[in-house]
Amino acid sequence: MSDVRVRRAERGDAPALLAMLVALSRMHGREPTIGLEAFERDGWDEPARFQAWIAEAADGAPVGFVQGFPKYASWTGGDWFFVANLWVEPDCRTGGVGTALMAAVEAHARATGRTRIELTVARDNPAVGFYRRLGLTDRGDYRMALDLAPL
Template identity: 45%
Template sequence: MPADTVTVRPAVEADAPVIPAFIRELAVFENEPDAVKATEADLRRDGWGERPVFEAMIAELDGAPVGFALTFRNYSTWEGRHGIFVEDLYVRPEARRHGVGRRLLAAVARRAVEQGCRRMDLNVLDWNPARGFYAALGFRHLEEWLPYRLTGDALGVLAAAE
């Protein structure tokens, strides 16, 4: 294979061992090395089990896996259509500057268009230098929307409330 050949393909169950490695590397990059609880078994169940809840794309550089994008569907009541949320996008440092991230997002965008999606969403940490990359692709920072999350004990307390 010629040098610097980037390919992107849908992940298959045989990719299940490499995806948690990418997730852990991303967590280290995001300064949360101990936050990952997902296991290979979780990913097999939720990506290729009876009711898949996510899809993933694998990027390869010269035949070796170097990145991934993990997505799931969301729904817009305003659009009246589903969209795709990019939960994770990660490219190993040695593969950056080869167009891998752009190719991964282009593949996700193609899948979104093929599936009739009206939008593609993702979150980016405020300090992440990739913000410029996303902006250059046409992603718009939604300053007026603030993410909120309920987890742990607070989730249990609300679930128990009447």
């Protein structure tokens, strides 16, 4: 898909981004609980909790997105960018959309003084090969979490 355009997502893109986020979540066997109002608030109210880019086909149809946020590494004192979600519509995969989205993230990271891009991916996810081709390396870390129930 050589005629893809990637741009910083705007509030008006939120419904399309949320629809792709739902598809991504369901692909991983999860049901998202965030609604459109909260998604818009988190992405576009100040302070924004994430940044996002959208990929569009020549006709303007959304074909992918990437979403992430800045992080701070206290052990190095450096700022880096964490990619939380990357989605490309199934019929557009292997056409350069994911590469274009990750290039937008890299450009943003470099322009904002970030020293690294990091993400988490399941070991059995076919996207592991894609990330390796982009130069990301396996750090061998575990991803651990503790879900907090309301008190």
